Every structure is written in structure tokens, then in C-alpha cells.
Amino acid sequence: MRPQPLPSPELIASWPAFTPERPLRILLSGCLAGMSVGYDGSSYGSHPQIGRLVGRDNVAAVSFCPENFSFGTPRALCDIHGGDGHDVLAGRARVRTASGEDWTEGMIAGARAMVAQARASAVDLAILMDISGACGSQVIYRGARAQGVYQAARGVAAAALVEAGFPVMCQRDLRTLDLILCKLDPAREARGERIDHHESDWYRSYFAAS
Numbered sequence: 001m002r003p004q005p006l007p008s009p010e011l012i013a014s015w016p017a018f019t020p021e022r023p024l025r026i027l028l029s030g031c032l033a034g035m036s037v038g039y040d041g042s043s044y045g046s047h048p049q050i051g052r053l054v055g056r057d058n059v060a061a062v063s064f065c066p067e068n069f070s071f072g073t074p075r076a077l078c079d080i081h082g083g084d085g086h087d088v089l090a091g092r093a094r095v096r097t098a099s100g101e102d103w104t105e106g107m108i109a110g111a112r113a114m115v116a117q118a119r120a121s122a123v124d125l126a127i128l129m130d131i132s133g134a135c136g137s138q139v140i141y142r143g144a145r146a147q148g149v150y151q152a153a154r155g156v157a158a159a160a161l162v163e164a165g166f167p168v169m170c171q172r173d174l175r176t177l178d179l180i181l182c183k184l185d186p187a188r189e190a191r192g193e194r195i196d197h198h199e200s201d202w203y204r205s206y207f208a209a210s
């Protein structure tokens with residue numbers, strides 16, 4: 001089990017005081033930013049907590065969809081077979097659609113393009129949509145999603161961002177998100193009851209049993 005490349009409390013504390021002139025620079029999964037780039041042409045619902053974050057004047061967000069980059073929208077669903085995103089990048093695992101088409105090269109190209117966007121925008125961190133075979137940073141499917149088996153692992157784009165040195169978190173990492181909001185607004189009181197995804201009952205029980 002290898003995820004949790006979350007920006008640590010120490011890293012967040014070490015960031016400068018963010019201002020409109022020097023905002024916190026975030027790379028978002030396109031769908032989290034509200035772009036209609038999901039496989040079905042949706043944005044997978046609304047994401048108000050992300051909207052509140054990027055609506056601040058001391059935050060600057062860019063968004064990118066690695067699957068839309070390579071395959072367009074709408075498109076087939078795809079998942080990683082034989083490993084995780086790091087394995088795909090290293091040539092040890094493949095990405096296939098539900099019908100068996102091999103999308104490995106396109107997924108790697110999309111991941112590389114997302115890293116290029118992160119570098120060009122000098123982002124401080126990436127917030128990515130979990131579960132996706134591209135953007136998942138805590139949980140992805142193990143093989144075809146029709147089988148409904150999860151693994152605690154990263155998708156291809158999330159792995160490429162981590163390997164490039166960028167802190168990565170998902171939209172469900174609420175403790176870390178709260179720490180970031182407190183950094184952005186020092187008058188805010190931390191919500192001590194919030195937890196990151198890997199601390200949830202579901203995550204702990206599912207992966208303890210698997």
C-alpha cells in the first residue's frame with residue numbers, strides 16, 4: 001500500500017503567507033474545477049469545498065484533464081491492470097478500457113502533459129479527483145472496475161506528479177484541506193473533527209481486510 005503523498009502539516013506551515021500577489025498555486029483535476037471532462041461529459045457532480053477554496057483571492061488555480069487531453073470527451077472508462085500508476089509509468093502494468101482496448105500510451109502522454117502544466121504554472125500542490133485511473137491519489141480500482149475491487153494506490157497522472165515532486169491530495173482529504181484553509185486565512189480555527197480519506201472508517205476497514 002503506497003499512497004498518502006499528502007502535503008504534510010510541516011510543509012503547509014513552511015509555505016509563505018499567501019496574498020493576491022503571491023497566491024497559493026493549485027493544479028486541479030479538470031472535473032473538480034467544474035469542467036465537463038468526465039468520461040460521460042459531466043463534471044461528476046458539484047464540488048463546493050473546492051469552489052470555496054479556489055474562490056479566495058489568495059489562491060490561483062489551473063485545471064487539467066489528462067484523459068480528455070489524450071482521448072477527448074466523452075470516452076470509454078479505463079482502469080489499470082497489473083499494478084498502479086507508478087507501475088504503468090515503469091512499463092509493468094497496462095491501462096485498458098472496459099472493452100479491452102489498450103490505452104496505456106495515451107494515459108502516460110496525458111500524465112506527462114499534466115506534469116508539464118504543473119511545472120509551467122509552478123504549482124504548490126495538486127488536488128485530484130480520487131478513484132480515477134488517471135487522477136486517483138488514494139484509491140483506484142484494481143483491474144476492471146466492473147469487478148469492484150479497490151486498491152490503495154495512485155493513478156497514472158497522480159503517480160507522475162508525485163514522481164515529479166509535487167505534493168498531491170484528493171478532494172476527500174478534508175483534514176489537509178482544512179489545514180490549507182487555515183494557512184490561507186490565519187483567523188480561521190482548525191476543524192479538529194475533519195479527517196483525511198485514509199483515516200476514514202471505510203478506508204481502514206476495507207484495506208485492513210484486503
Ligand code: SF4
Binds near residue numbers: 029039067068135
Ligand atoms: S481524468 Fe482526472 S480530470 Fe479527467 S475526468 Fe477523470 S478524474 Fe477528472
